[in-house]
Amino acid sequence: MKLIHIPLAELITTYPEIASVMQAHRIDLREHQHTNLAQILHSKSLARTDFISELQKALITSACAQCKAIDVHTLTHDIIRRFHEPHRAQIYGLISEARYIEKRYAEHNSCPVGLHVLLIEFFDDLANHMEQEELFLFPALAAAANFNMFSQLALAHHSHDRHINMMAKLNTITHHFNPPSNASVRWQALYESLLEFVLQLNMHIAIENQLLLND
Numbered sequence: 001m002k003l004i005h006i007p008l009a010e011l012i013t014t015y016p017e018i019a020s021v022m023q024a025h026r027i028d029l030r031e032h033q034h035t036n037l038a039q040i041l042h043s044k045s046l047a048r049t050d051f052i053s054e055l056q057k058a059l060i061t062s063a064c065a066q067c068k069a070i071d072v073h074t075l076t077h078d079i080i081r082r083f084h085e086p087h088r089a090q091i092y093g094l095i096s097e098a099r100y101i102e103k104r105y106a107e108h109n110s111c112p113v114g115l116h117v118l119l120i121e122f123f124d125d126l127a128n129h130m131e132q133e134e135l136f137l138f139p140a141l142a143a144a145a146n147f148n149m150f151s152q153l154a155l156a157h158h159s160h161d162r163h164i165n166m167m168a169k170l171n172t173i174t175h176h177f178n179p180p181s182n183a184s185v186r187w188q189a190l191y192e193s194l195l196e197f198v199l200q201l202n203m204h205i206a207i208e209n210q211l212l213l214n215d
Contacts, residue, residue: 002196003059004041009033017058025051038192049176052195059199060206067207075211076138083204084130090197091123097190105187110180112173122166126201129159141212153213160205167198 003011008029012019022029025047027040037055041048067075098116105111137152171177177195179187 002192003199004037004192004196007034007036008040011037015059015062017062018055021051021054021058024054041195048178052176056199056202059203063203064207064210067211070211072144072212073142075207076142079204079207079212080134080138083200084134086200087126087130087197087204090193091119091127094190094193094197095119095123097186097193101187101190108180110175110183115170115173118166118169118173122163122170125159125166126163129156129163156213157209160209163201163205167201170194170198 006014008018008022012022012029019029022032032040040046041051067078070078095116098112098119102111102113102116133156137156140149140152174191174194177191177198179191183191
């Protein structure tokens, strides 16, 4: 199940820092315990941009706390299972849907022009980065092969910075993953999936930066 579709009560059990974000935005946790993030984001009274930003920070804090005590060998395998494999599974579907929405709604004022091209560039870069991690960086880290790793660590940080910049472009093109009020179900679903991807990738990057690449 996608992160944004998990009921709040269950989500907060896994990511406890989210509770303070809900409270800050006056979302009653008892009243909305069976509500998910996707439903909350449909609220017209929600300060959407601030909410997503604070939500992301809370997810990162909780995710990094969960992983802090895990040994490097286990952590690298968890990253592959939890992030690399799901990212790969999303890639082609998101590109296909973005291409469809751009073509179908080309005349719409909110059409995300250039979205599928950005996703192709983004995913090509991300896929190559993950492959390099799995083939070279992760095995070296797990083996505690700290000699001559400066260039690999620097390259990984550079890739992460590039991906963060690409996510900022995604955010701009999609108006903070906020479809127009008259958007089709398919358009809404695309933006929900993109938001899910960004929330997960930001956690992925933060875990690696803080717990694996901090030397």
